[in-house]
Amino acid sequence: MTDLLVRPTSESARQRLVKGALRSREIAVFVILVALIAVATVRSPNFLVGSDGWRDLLVTPSILLLLAIGQTVVIITRNVDLSVGSTVGLTAYLVGRLFVDQPGIPIVVVALIGMLFGAALGLVNGVLVAFGRVPALVVTLGTMYIYRGVFLEWAGSDRINAGDMPSGFLRLGTEQFLTIPVLTLVALVMLVIVGYCLRSLRWGRELYAIGSDPAAARLYGLPVTRRVLGAFVICGALAGLAGVFYAARYGTVSSGAGRNLELEAVAAAVIGGVAIFGGSGTVWGAAIGAFLLVTIDRVLPILGIPDFWQRAVVGGLIIGAVALDRVLSLRRERQLRQARDDARSGS
Amino acid sequence: MAEAASGHPPILELSEVAKSFGPVLALRSGRLEVGPGSIHALVGENGAGKSTLVKVIAGVYRRDGGGFRFRGADVDFGSTGESKNAGIAVIYQEPTLFPDLSVTENIFMGRQPTRSGRRIDYPAMYAEAERIFGRLGVAIDPRRIADGLSIADQQIIEIAKAISLDATLLVMDEPTAALSSVEAERLFTIARALRDEGRAVVFISHRLEEVFGLCDTVTVMRDGAYVGTRAIAETSTDEVVSLMVGREVADLFPKAEAAIGDVVLEVDGLTAAGEFHDIGLTVRAGEIVGLAGLVGAGRSEIARAVFGVDGYDAGSVRMNGVPVPPRSPRASIRAGMALVPEDRRQQGLVIDQSVARNVSAAIRGRLTTLGLLLGRAENRVAAPWAGRLEVKTSALDMDASTMSGGNQQKVAIAKWLATEPKLLIIDEPTRGIDVGTKSEVHRLLSDLAGRGMAVLMISSELQEVLGMADRVYVVCEGRITAELGRDEATPDAVMHAATHVGGHLAGATHADEKVLA
Incomplete structure (x- = not known):
C-alpha cells in the first residue's frame, strides 16, 4: 500500500530504551566527561581522589549549571538570553550590598531576593521579546550591556569583599552534605525541577512546540506570548540564583563578575544537544555540557596542553557538536526520503 | 436544501461576512450555512475568498462585519484557541505540525491527559493516539516524530487532532491538493464516517469530481462574495462551474498561435533520489509547454534542478544542444534560462x-x-x-x-x-492573482512565446494548462506519466495521468470521466 509509509515499531519498551540510549546525545557527552575525568585522575590522582579534588570537581560547575538550565529553557523556545552574565554580576553585587546595608539579614531571604531580582531582569527581556517582537539575540545583547552599565554605575569603584559578608554565607561555598557540596546540591535540585516540568507538564511541552514551529504554535492557539515571557523569567531567576552562588563561592564581587558566562551557558547547552533553533534538547544534556566545559578547563592544564589550545578545544567541541547534529539530521532526512521512494515504487 | 430537509438547525451560520486587509478587500459578503451530519462543499476560483472565510471561522482573522453564529449562539473568536474550545477544528492547506515532537504530542498539545499533580500521562496519551489511528485505519507509530511524514500522513495527524478534540465542525481547506487518489479516497472514507456521527464537515476543493462524489451541498463563492448554494443532487458540474467562473472560460486564456521553432531545452533522464525519476522533456522556441500534476508531484523540484538551484543524481540538461552544468544557476542564466519561482515574495x-x-x-x-x-x-x-x-x-x-x-x-x-532569456521557466504564474490580472499574465506569456521564446509553465490549475499550453507533460509522484498535445489534452486525460502511475488504478477512469465531462 502506498498510504502507510510508517509502520508501528514492533520493538518492546526495553529495546526502545536501549536503542534510544545508544542514540542519546546526553550519554555520548557523559561518556566524554567520564573519560576526561579518568585521564586526568590517572595523570594526577588528586584530581578526583583528594577531598578537595572531589569537591572542586562538583562545586565549580554549579554556577554554569544553573545558567545552562535557564538558557536551555529559553533556547528551546527558539530564543536566546545573552544577558545572563550581566544578571549574575548585578545580582552578586546586590547580595553583597544587602549584607553590608542590612546586617543580620537571613541568608534564605537574601537568596530569595536574588532570585526575584533576576526574575525581574528576565521579565524585562521577556516583555521586549514577546511583545516587541524583536529578535531575542538583539534584545538580550542590548540588555546585557544595559545591566552591565547599571552595575558599573551602581558599584562605581566600590567592590564587595569577603569581609563584607557573613561567614555563614561564605561557608555555603565550601560546605558539603554527604560529601556533595551544598551549592551543587541546590543546583541539582533546580535541574530536577526544571527537567521534570519540561518533560511532564503541559507548559513545558508547549515550550518545545513553540520552538519547533512558532507560526504553527500561534495557529494552534498556544499562548505563545505568555510562554516565551515565562521562559525568560525562569532563565532570569536561575541567573539570579547563580549570582547568589557567585557571591558565596568567590567572596569578592567586582565589576567584571559574571562576564562571558552567557556565552559559556549557550555553549554548554549546544554541546549538550540543545538545538539552537529550538524545539529539541533537554536540560540534562545541557547540565552535562556545563560539567564538561568546566572540567575541560581544569583538565587540559593538568595534561600540559598550552593555553591557546585549551580555548581551541572548547571551540572545536562546539563546532563538532553542531556538525554532528547536522550530519545526523541529513542522514535521517535521506532515510525518510528513501523510505518514501521505496513505498512509492512498491506500489 | 439538505439541511432544511433534515429539520435540524444549522451548526454554522455565516452571513454578510466582510474582511479587508488595508485597502485590499478579501471578503465582501461571505455566506455559509452548514447543518449537522452534512458534508458541505465550498468552491470558487483562487482568490474567491474561501481561505479568508475559513480563517474567520477558525479565529485567525476577526471579521470586519457580518453575522457569525455557531451552534445557535453568536460568536466572535479572537484566537484559534477560542474556536477550538468551541468545537471547531480546521485543517489548513499546509499542515501545521511541530516537526520536533512526536505525532502523539502533536495531536494532544495543550490538552494532554494528566495524572495527579497535573503530570502528563504519557502511556494514556500513546494509548489514545493508537486508538484514534486504529479508528482511522492507519498504522503510524505514535512515538515517531512528525518530521519527515508524507503530506498525506501529516493530514491524517491533523484529522486525528480534530477527532481527539471531538469537534462539532471540521473544516478542511483543500486537503486533497497534494494527495494521490488512494490517499484522497482514504480521507473521504474518514470524512463520511465523521458525517455519519452527526458532525458537520466543510470541504474545500478545486476538484469538482471530489465535490460531487463526497458532498451533499455546495456553496459557490466568486470575487469575495457568496454566489449561491445548491444541493448536490439537484445540480450539475456545468452549473457549478458557470457559478464559479461567471464568464466563458475561453476568454481567460488568450493563447495566440505561434511559429514553433527548434528545440531550445532538452532534458534527458533527469533523476534525483526521492524527488523525481527519469524525467525527459523538450521545449521548442515559440512553444508553451505545460507541466501539470498535483501539488507535491515534484514539478517545482524538476524546475529547480533544471535551472541548477538543486543538484541531481543522473541525467542531462541541454540548451540549444549544449550541455548545461548541474548546480549552477549562473551557468544556466548564461545559457539563456530564466526561472520565475512559485513563491514570489520569498524567492x-x-x-x-x-x-x-x-x-x-x-x-x-x-x-x-x-x-x-x-x-x-x-x-x-x-x-x-x-x-x-x-x-x-x-x-x-x-x-x-x-x-x-x-x-x-x-x-x-x-x-x-x-x-x-531564450527559455522562461515559470512556476505557478497566476497563484494568488485576481482573475482580471490573471489574463494579463497569460497574455504576456503568450506574447513572449509569439516572439520566439520557449516557455515551460508549471501550473496546478487545469484550465490554465489546457488553455495556455501547446503541449502538456503530466507529472505524478516524480515521474512523467503522460505527454499530451494540445488536441489530446482534455481535463480527463490530464487528471487521469496526474493521479495514476504507470496504468495503475485503471478501473477508476470510468468514474473520472463521468464527473469531469
Whole structure:
C-alpha cells in the first residue's frame, strides 16, 4: 500500500530504551566527561581522589549549571538570553550590598531576593521579546550591556569583599552534605525541577512546540506570548540564583563578575544537544555540557596542553557538536526520503 | 436544501461576512450555512475568498462585519484557541505540525491527559493516539516524530487532532491538493464516517469530481462574495462551474498561435533520489509547454534542478544542444534560462526594495560603472520593461511589497526578461492573482512565446494548462506519466495521468470521466 509509509515499531519498551540510549546525545557527552575525568585522575590522582579534588570537581560547575538550565529553557523556545552574565554580576553585587546595608539579614531571604531580582531582569527581556517582537539575540545583547552599565554605575569603584559578608554565607561555598557540596546540591535540585516540568507538564511541552514551529504554535492557539515571557523569567531567576552562588563561592564581587558566562551557558547547552533553533534538547544534556566545559578547563592544564589550545578545544567541541547534529539530521532526512521512494515504487 | 430537509438547525451560520486587509478587500459578503451530519462543499476560483472565510471561522482573522453564529449562539473568536474550545477544528492547506515532537504530542498539545499533580500521562496519551489511528485505519507509530511524514500522513495527524478534540465542525481547506487518489479516497472514507456521527464537515476543493462524489451541498463563492448554494443532487458540474467562473472560460486564456521553432531545452533522464525519476522533456522556441500534476508531484523540484538551484543524481540538461552544468544557476542564466519561482515574495523578489532594483537585479553586474551601481542605471533598465508589462506602479522607486500580487508577478517576470532569456521557466504564474490580472499574465506569456521564446509553465490549475499550453507533460509522484498535445489534452486525460502511475488504478477512469465531462 502506498498510504502507510510508517509502520508501528514492533520493538518492546526495553529495546526502545536501549536503542534510544545508544542514540542519546546526553550519554555520548557523559561518556566524554567520564573519560576526561579518568585521564586526568590517572595523570594526577588528586584530581578526583583528594577531598578537595572531589569537591572542586562538583562545586565549580554549579554556577554554569544553573545558567545552562535557564538558557536551555529559553533556547528551546527558539530564543536566546545573552544577558545572563550581566544578571549574575548585578545580582552578586546586590547580595553583597544587602549584607553590608542590612546586617543580620537571613541568608534564605537574601537568596530569595536574588532570585526575584533576576526574575525581574528576565521579565524585562521577556516583555521586549514577546511583545516587541524583536529578535531575542538583539534584545538580550542590548540588555546585557544595559545591566552591565547599571552595575558599573551602581558599584562605581566600590567592590564587595569577603569581609563584607557573613561567614555563614561564605561557608555555603565550601560546605558539603554527604560529601556533595551544598551549592551543587541546590543546583541539582533546580535541574530536577526544571527537567521534570519540561518533560511532564503541559507548559513545558508547549515550550518545545513553540520552538519547533512558532507560526504553527500561534495557529494552534498556544499562548505563545505568555510562554516565551515565562521562559525568560525562569532563565532570569536561575541567573539570579547563580549570582547568589557567585557571591558565596568567590567572596569578592567586582565589576567584571559574571562576564562571558552567557556565552559559556549557550555553549554548554549546544554541546549538550540543545538545538539552537529550538524545539529539541533537554536540560540534562545541557547540565552535562556545563560539567564538561568546566572540567575541560581544569583538565587540559593538568595534561600540559598550552593555553591557546585549551580555548581551541572548547571551540572545536562546539563546532563538532553542531556538525554532528547536522550530519545526523541529513542522514535521517535521506532515510525518510528513501523510505518514501521505496513505498512509492512498491506500489 | 439538505439541511432544511433534515429539520435540524444549522451548526454554522455565516452571513454578510466582510474582511479587508488595508485597502485590499478579501471578503465582501461571505455566506455559509452548514447543518449537522452534512458534508458541505465550498468552491470558487483562487482568490474567491474561501481561505479568508475559513480563517474567520477558525479565529485567525476577526471579521470586519457580518453575522457569525455557531451552534445557535453568536460568536466572535479572537484566537484559534477560542474556536477550538468551541468545537471547531480546521485543517489548513499546509499542515501545521511541530516537526520536533512526536505525532502523539502533536495531536494532544495543550490538552494532554494528566495524572495527579497535573503530570502528563504519557502511556494514556500513546494509548489514545493508537486508538484514534486504529479508528482511522492507519498504522503510524505514535512515538515517531512528525518530521519527515508524507503530506498525506501529516493530514491524517491533523484529522486525528480534530477527532481527539471531538469537534462539532471540521473544516478542511483543500486537503486533497497534494494527495494521490488512494490517499484522497482514504480521507473521504474518514470524512463520511465523521458525517455519519452527526458532525458537520466543510470541504474545500478545486476538484469538482471530489465535490460531487463526497458532498451533499455546495456553496459557490466568486470575487469575495457568496454566489449561491445548491444541493448536490439537484445540480450539475456545468452549473457549478458557470457559478464559479461567471464568464466563458475561453476568454481567460488568450493563447495566440505561434511559429514553433527548434528545440531550445532538452532534458534527458533527469533523476534525483526521492524527488523525481527519469524525467525527459523538450521545449521548442515559440512553444508553451505545460507541466501539470498535483501539488507535491515534484514539478517545482524538476524546475529547480533544471535551472541548477538543486543538484541531481543522473541525467542531462541541454540548451540549444549544449550541455548545461548541474548546480549552477549562473551557468544556466548564461545559457539563456530564466526561472520565475512559485513563491514570489520569498524567492522571486526582494520584496522590500524598489521596482527598479528588482527588475535590474539579475543583470546587476552589467550595469555597474567603475564598480558602482547607480540608481539611474537601474531606472534606465527598468523603465521600458515596466512599461511593456503594464506594471501599474506610480513610480519605479516604489517598494515591491506595496504592490498587488499580479503586479508583483509582472515585476518578477520583468526581472528575468531583462536578462533576455531564450527559455522562461515559470512556476505557478497566476497563484494568488485576481482573475482580471490573471489574463494579463497569460497574455504576456503568450506574447513572449509569439516572439520566439520557449516557455515551460508549471501550473496546478487545469484550465490554465489546457488553455495556455501547446503541449502538456503530466507529472505524478516524480515521474512523467503522460505527454499530451494540445488536441489530446482534455481535463480527463490530464487528471487521469496526474493521479495514476504507470496504468495503475485503471478501473477508476470510468468514474473520472463521468464527473469531469
